[in-house]
Amino acid sequence: MSAKPRVLFVCVHNAGRSQMAAGFLAHLSRGAVEVRSAGSAPGDRINPVAVEAMREVGIDISANTPQVLTPEAVEASDVVITMGCGDACPVVPGKRYLDWELDDPAGQPLDKVRPVRDEIRLRVERLLGELGVPTRT
Template sequence: MTSSKPSVLFVCVHNAGRSQMAAGWLRHLAGDTVEIRSAGSEPADQINPVAVAAMAEVGIDIVAEHPKKLEPEAVEASDIVITMGCGDTCPFFPGKRYEDWKLDDPAGQDLDAVRPIRDDIRTRIEKLLTEIGGTV
């Protein structure tokens, strides 16, 4: 049985910053009305602690998340695939909606540099939710 919920996959290289923050925002704003996945083409060992701290400032806890390897099955199972700098390493399946979000990479950045990335992601998530009929 297929889910009636829209499904979104966030993909970046390390699945340690941008894609995890995006998944956290979507989970926070949409609750269980959207199926959420995130993955990386070259997953890191752990989530970027500065991304965790930036999200904690706005009441979103992503500390328990772990970077995951991007598998073609995750792309195939998703309605919308949002890439964040993974380029040609992202698999392509016809019939999927793809968006490429140009976002600075929070890797190696301090909290002051990550906050605007976090806030930019929130704005994009809110726009996405209005487009797919989720709650904001």
């Protein structure tokens, strides 16, 4: 693992789950972790309901844009966290992989996205503990 841990969140469209996770990790780590997110088939824009759900907890992801998953992004990461990208996620030996099974917020109303957001936050906090990075309160 590098001196500053590098984490990549991957889902299909890079418009909801992975963007929320990246937002939480960047916010809670206060920059102590290098954060990336990408999608195997990126969407055109961030899911507006995910943006609203994150805004409710004081994190603005509205300026983010979906990014395409590349082998280079995986290679440059210490930890790769997949969220339903299936076989499209490249496997690089020596990388730590985690698969977070989470409901897809695409097309869901805010009341269905909030529990996904809250579960992502819990998992990000647990990840920070595993990485030995203090968490913002």
